[in-house]
Amino acid sequence: MIKTMAEFAANNEMPEVLFWVGCAGSFDQRAQRITKAFATILTKVGVSFAILGKEEMCTGDPARRAGNEFLFQMMAYNNIQTLNGYGIKKIVTICPHCFNIFTNEYPELGGKYEVMHHSTFLQQLINEGRVRIKEGGAFKGKKITYHDSCYLGRANGIYEAPREVLKALDAELVEMKRCGSNGMCCGAGGAQMFKEEEAGTTRINFERAEEAIETGAKIIAANCPYCTTMLTDGVKSKEKEDDVKVLDIAELIEASLED
Amino acid sequence: MHLLQQIVFILCAGTAIGIFTKKVVEVRRNILLGRDENLTDQSGRRWRNVLLLAFGQKKMFKRPLPAVLHFFVYAGFVLINIEVLEILIDGIFGTERIFQAPLGAFYNVVIGFFEILAFLTLIAVIVFLIRRNILKVKRLSMHELDGFPKRDANTILYIEIVLMCMLLLMNAMEGAIQLKEGVGNGFLISSLIAPLFTGLSLDMLNIIKHTCWWGHILGIFAFLNYLPYSKHFHILLAFPNAFYTRLTPQGKMANMPEVQNEVLYMMQPELAPTATDAAPVQHRFGAKDVMDLSWKNLLDAYSCTECGRCTSVCPANITGKKLSPRKIMMDTRDRLEEVGENINKNKNFVDDGKSLVHDYISVEELRACTTCQACVEACPVSIEPLSIINQLRRYLIMEESNAPQEWNLMSSNIENNMAPWKFSPDDRDKWANEMEPSA
Structure with missing residues (x-):
């Protein structure tokens, strides 16, 4: 409970x-x-x-x-x-x-x-040995790309911790062209999540999802519930939802916990 | 004759510096029209930023090719100024190459070094012209630059070509004269072209040399006075702008203590000041016009050289929305200049029925921002377009109640359901009850 x-x-x-x-x-x-x-x-x-x-x-x-x-x-x-x-x-x-x-x-x-x-x-839990990842987990050797959220990355300079967590999965981490401090927004910040986008040539999440898909990764790792929603929609718009999954790093770790 | 030249020189220098100073005082006045903000704490970190960002051009190197080329021009600007100092002294006192005697053989090394810089600057500037006008690099040829901004950019590059050519040509003439008399001056670059001119008469060489000398220094005086009207003002303002840059994490939005207190007094009326306390100064909520922005926002506007790195990384702009962080800065400067003109004419600002928001920056542009801070991160001289966007948005919502319907819904949901969606607050922990008891 x-x-x-x-x-x-x-x-x-x-x-x-x-x-x-x-x-x-x-x-x-x-x-x-x-x-x-x-x-x-x-x-x-x-x-x-x-x-x-x-x-x-x-x-x-x-x-x-x-x-x-x-x-x-x-x-x-x-x-x-x-x-x-x-x-x-x-x-x-x-x-x-x-x-x-x-x-x-x-x-x-x-x-x-x-x-x-x-x-x-x-x-920290991984470093302290409190979280232990099982050998040969579901993501071992799989291509994962990590999407930096704006408010963790640029806003607070946290780029390494989430990548370190992903490394614990023994997966193959591939970077998008725009990553780290150059990472591209998913389109949801600044209360955009709650309104329709302004008129443009495409949607921000479509653009970002396309970039993520181009890496060839089967999993897009996110660290933000808004990014997860936006990128999931973006992947759907490219009709790739069967091949490419958008998952939060907590979900990835939870699925790989040692029994 | 010499004395006449000295007098003319001193008059030119005095006039140039005088007019420039007057304009700088005016720009300073314009900047100080902004709201007060204390940005002088932690001077150690601030000087470090001046060293890294302005002198070291740290952020430029995110894009290596333009960074290297820009570094040539920048080093040329900073170091050739030492030679300009010599020219100034020579001009005032009627001397010729005053530093030559005290420096001896080292003088040739120094001038040779300057000549290399001048040559590299020349190359860089030509590449810049090609990038702008032939390759049409996207961020340098967008429509928001149509008209003056585009002309301004090319003018600066042409002036730099002329200045560098005059400098090299002047030295080459001197080299040619000395070649005719025996051995050349041995300056690194100009001595390579000096032999081309030995066919000319001594008089002719002297005339060209002096014309170049005068052309070069008069060009510099003219350029100096062009700066305050141009995007090229950044060569001076990048330094103070780096000093006054924010030191807090980029994600932190400025607090509004007046609203904070209003909420506090509403919740805890016993804390509210009594009527006898001095009433706080009432500002407009957020910013409608340039005077409502912080002075740092206005310094930012004058420091912007319209390179467009911000716009090229803006997710809204990339996906075809009207928002362009560079345009936010250009609009702010244009409006501030207009307000400045208004003050010049009327002594005090007389309402002209215009404002930064609506007349310069549209609601549609402001709405498209995701506050992702990519623009702030990208700016080599720490300009913050986002800070202006945030303040204009505050004005729209708090003073004009101007929000899209969806945002009104979101707000009323937050107010009534404590969440931006219409869910019952009672269901907030529903997920916890759905979890496996064993978990």
């Missing part, structure tokens, strides 16, 4: 880490699979963690990026009240947008926590 922070607090206990799920991870059916995969990893390797459950709210990222500062400040105020109320020290999240806003934008509003994105968290 996954316990909420309220349940921990009721027993006067503190988990090792708070798992901030985020809205996509909570409600979106595709993203829920990422959430479940990550929660499964944490449970299997014995990391004590809690979720906020119904007390979690949108961090306000899409509102702020769209330009609605009032709404962002409201959400931030409420979230910080909740987190500080529980005395939260450490947060791990599967969403780079939540990660960025906790790391860079909540501290000056009074919300100061040690924040980790799940790719860095997984890398």
